[in-house]
Amino acid sequence: MTFIKKTLAASIAVAAAASLAMSTAHADISDGEVRIGYLADMSGTYRDLAGPGGQRAMEMAVADFGGSVNGSPIVTFSADDRNSADVGANTVREWIDQRNVDMVAGLVASSVTIAVTRVLEENNGLGIVSGSAASSITNEHCTPNHIHWVYDTYPLANGTARAVVEQGGDSWFMLTADYAFGHALEGDVTRVVEESGGEIVGRVRHPFPTSDFSSYILQAQGSGAKIIGLANAGADTVNAITTASQFGITEAGQQLAGLLIFLNDVHALGLDATQGLLLTTGWYWDMDDEAREWSERYYEEMGRMPTMVQAGIYSSTMHYLKAVEAAGTDDPETVRAQMAEMPVEDFFARNGSIREDGRMIHDMYLAQVKTPEESTGEWDLYEILSTIPAEEAYRPLSESQCKLVQN
Amino acid sequence: MTESQAIAIPSAVTERQRRAKFRRNMFYIALIVVGLVAPFLAYPVFLMKVLCFALFACAFNLLLGYAGLLSFGHAAFLATGGYVTGYLLASYPGLTPELGIIAGTLMATLIGVLFGVLAIRRQGIYFAMVTLALAQLVYFMFVQAPFTGGEDGLHGVPRGELFGFISLRSNLAMYYFVFAIFLFGFALVQRTVHSPFGQVLKAIRENEPRAISLGYNTDAYKLVAFIISAALAGLAGSTKTVVFQLASLTDAHWHMSGEVILMTLLGGVGTLLGPLMGAGIVVSLQHILAQSPLGNWVNVILGIIFVICVLSFRSGIIGELDKMYRKNFK
């Protein structure tokens, strides 16, 4: 009896001491756990760009980090935003209210991203945007509560358009998706082309989405422009490129410039239709040894090579966890500051740093799609032509309309 | 024996009527009590979403369940209410939320009048197709119009202060406001259905030529029902925009028109509680599935529910429960 009592007392004491120790060690990690929520389109248009693959990339980062920060376990969960702003905003609101989420990763469709970052700002959360293209996310829609990681339309237009004009493609016909995103991209391209000494000879705005581009391609053909610029995204771009190849656009001497095109798009289209296409990318799996090594690990898990968005999700999650470790807390404001203090340098980002507007700037690459003869495998799709230094690639802070930037 | 029965009948009828009325009142009280307590048991933002969609489904049900008209374009009203309210509240900071909601609802009503005038004389499948086409035109308008933000959506709608002094920033305050709106909408549908007007609607649904031969201008009746339905759908959209502080194209897409059909069908077409039940189930399902490993299968699962409902569950959950109740307890 006494023995039992003694053991009981002892074990209670031990438990108490242990819990005390726990609570001091985790004093600054809320709930004793680092909680990361992954929000992305898992079933719709952007599924292949980020989707389940991005979730896997995030989980790989957590596992590679060791599964815990300073002894506090890292917990992840995910949700499908179905490309709907209210579903996305609602999910994140709930994650904040009910699960005390520390960081929201993924974030693809720009409508969802803008809605979510507003919720994060209101509730002082933290989000890392990897999938969205809109440069407005760190411009007029910037908040102190999110970071935009992988790319945006500014360097895409900037990199591709400048390079194309320099190579002699000085007359452009713009094929623009008729909504805010397309208009913004068209505006960026027009500015860059005109600055570089080229001109826009015509344009057509097609409805979003469009499945048959033959009529527009015919108009582009009739314009006599050297370059047909595609200021659209996803299925529209894929359709436009397919149609252009059917109409023998490249054979007739005109060239396409894809402004927003991803590895999965090129893979889906095939090299026959895309060969020679110039594009700007934030990362490419085969660009060097470090990138290859990570990508091959990813390939073993997913059976596909990663897109730049998926790689960026790994990179940003890792950077976040390192910052939490260094700061010793998961308090959003402190972690955000810590992340900005540490340079971003890994298999994904070169010369990376986070600016005050939340833009993570890093080297971008001008790439050209290989010809079927040059390609040695299913995923051997790009050739990197040149590097666009981080400082030149992104919209300069001096032009920023972000409320966090003093101009 | 026969005599006593004959005498008993009138009193039985009044007794039954009295009991039915009592039951109905008890039911409303129970509904209100549940609604008042709910935010302490479940996540209020989630409940608000359910209530907004329940109101949307009630509006739809008024049309399908009581007038027999299947509209495949109700998303247009939801979105019109949402966008107009969102735009007004976001651009005029002095505007109080209730005024924004009223404006959105009025605009949706106006669009409803327009749709109604064009579509009401078509029947059955034609009616469904015409409303679908009109809704596509509205969708096009929202994609084009600069104030909607196109694909990006309309963001940053302030919740503001109700009547200028009750802050809706807290989820609880917002919830009770939404609940009040829902009750208003629900009661309106209820009143409409039980009014002489509602009786005529049902008569038209059952046999239109007969209603015409009885001297009713059936088109006018259907038009009024359509406009009420559009107004309530707009009210749902406006409220939803204030709750979530945004409006997006998802609400205007024809898939939304399909979703509201599913909610109504699942809960029970032509039952008063059905839409609430259906909205609750569909919204919860989407919510739970989105965060589960089955997340990628949401559309497939919704499709399967659709098929099952149509094949063997046509009265919906409330309808089937009602049938069971009548069979076993009466």
Added chain:
Amino acid sequence: MTMIFGVPLAVFMGQLTLGLVNGAFYALLSLGLAVIFGLLKIVNFAHGAQYMLGAFAALLGFRYLGINYWLALLLVPLVVGAFGVLLERFLLRRIAHLDHLYGLLLTFGLALIFEGTLVNFFGVSGARYATPEILQGGLNLGFMFLPTYRAWVLVAALTMCLFTWFMIERTRLGAYLRAGTENSQLMQAFGVNVPLLITLTYGFGVALAAFAGVLAAPLYPVSPTMGSSLLIVVFAVVVIGGMGSILGAIITGLSMGVIEGLTKVYYPEASNTVIFFVMILVLMIRPVGLFGKEA
């Protein structure tokens, strides 16, 4: 240069031709819908998904079984049509006695299932289906360069439309079918197996969608969502033509393709919407559609 409404004649002619090609697709798809609606009185909401299944069957048949384009053009409509027969026999028939709106809802659910399932297996990026060698390249029509494949689509689709029209309007089987549409009980009494006729009709409508799907495979990326946006347009075409009218579906399909094509020149922003606009106009003037019969 001759100008037509501010556009060079050559461009105008080019757009007209492309509009016809698209119109041929609309005609083929709305024909299937019209045939199904004529006898079953069901608006087949799964038509877009069945068109997509046709394209996918061609793609997968080539990838895994080595079935070439020409064989696919023959086999795929049969296979997908047979699948349609099963759907009718085991699902649609069970609700045939109910309000026809239930048919619309059931097929809507089926479309969600087909699309969602394929999205999970194949993603949404879409895959390329190679144009058969003999149809590669293009024809110089003088005013434009027309890819040979598009010319072929126009010919193949129109041939199929005419074949269908002939079958229904000029053969005994077609006569039964038309009679079944008018009065199925009477037909039953005459000893015609009406349920079988209905099943086969649905299968035929689905096969037409699958045929269009195979034709589309080399033109557009084959993806699970390729049918859903097209479907709504095709609905509008059927309504404009008059529900259930065979000739109406064909003529309206072609003319809507042309109208849409011309909109792409003069007001491209509205090209997705112009058909709905036409539909409203037509219904205001002629509620039963251009070729529909007054009830």
